[in-house]
Amino acid sequence: GQQLNQSPQSMFIQEGEDVSMNCTSSSIFNTWLWYKQEPGEGPVLLIALYKAGELTSNGRLTAQFGITRKDSFLNISASIPSDVGIYFCAGPRDNYGQNFVFGPGTRLSVLP
Amino acid sequence: DTEVTQTPKHLVMGMTNKKSLKCEQHMGHRAMYWYKQKAKKPPELMFVYSYEKLSINESVPSRFSPECPNSSLLNLHLHALQPEDSALYLCASSQVVPGGGYTFGSGTRLTVV
Numbered sequence: 001g002q003q004l005n006q007s008p009q010s011m012f013i014q015e016g017e018d019v020s021m022n023c024t025s026s027s028i029f030n031t032w033l034w035y036k037q038e039p040g041e042g043p044v045l046l047i048a049l050y051k052a053g054e055l056t057s058n059g060r061l062t063a064q065f066g067i068t069r070k071d072s073f074l075n076i077s078a079s080i081p082s083d084v085g086i087y088f089c090a091g092p093r094d095n096y097g098q099n100f101v102f103g104p105g106t107r108l109s110v111l112p
Numbered sequence: 113d114t115e116v117t118q119t120p121k122h123l124v125m126g127m128t129n130k131k132s133l134k135c136e137q138h139m140g141h142r143a144m145y146w147y148k149q150k151a152k153k154p155p156e157l158m159f160v161y162s163y164e165k166l167s168i169n170e171s172v173p174s175r176f177s178p179e180c181p182n183s184s185l186l187n188l189h190l191h192a193l194q195p196e197d198s199a200l201y202l203c204a205s206s207q208v209v210p211g212g213g214y215t216f217g218s219g220t221r222l223t224v225v
Contacts, residue, residue: 033213035216040218041218041219042116042202042204042216042217042218042219043155043202043214043216044216045213045214045215048213088154088155097209098143098145098160098162098167098168098206098208099157099160099168100157100214101157102154102155102156103154104153104154105154
């Protein structure tokens with residue numbers, strides 16, 4: 001079945017630094033989703049990508065749909081303490097868009 | 113209203129108990145989902161309802177029984193659970209369009225004793 005890998009698994013950064021993380025797939029995707037989950041909460045959709053090469057921003061977050069369609073990248077600029085959480089990528093298992101597989105997540109800690 | 117509401121937030125149940133988890137949304141979404149999330153793991157899909165009909169069952173044991181009484185409500189009935197079923201149970205909803213992202217609820221933290 002389809003598997004997603006995320007790297008790094010975890011990262012500790014200083015407030016104000018930029019963050020980069022990525023997600024790779026064993027198969028081609030036509031959609032990439034990026035979610036953030038904070039403790040005690042459900043995941044929140046940050047950015048959705050639908051086309052190879054697409055670059056989309058949401059405030060300080062920027063995500064890109066890789067040209068090979070097997071990877072995606074998420075960047076956070078000028079990190080702040082509330083960026084702490086687990087960042088998951090997700091891609092569809094089928095063409096109907098209702099069955100998504102999630103990556104293992106990147107756990108981000110921001111040091112003041 | 114842009115929320116998915118789940119109740120209860122926490123639930124402790126014995127292995128012989130019967131309980132239900134509830135989920136409600138008023139965004140007009142016609143697809144609703146149950147996900148299970150163990151600690152330090154990503155969410156894993158359990159069930160998908162599309163237009164109030166079960167469309168995906170990811171080989172979930174029969175001790176979990178989903179129900180979608182109408183387009184706004186989703187229930188998960190629990191019976192004879194095992195301690196390893198302890199997890200965060202997340203409900204989500206979405207438009208029934210390919211690639212649409214989900215809106216998740218905050219989850220029910222279930223502990224089976």
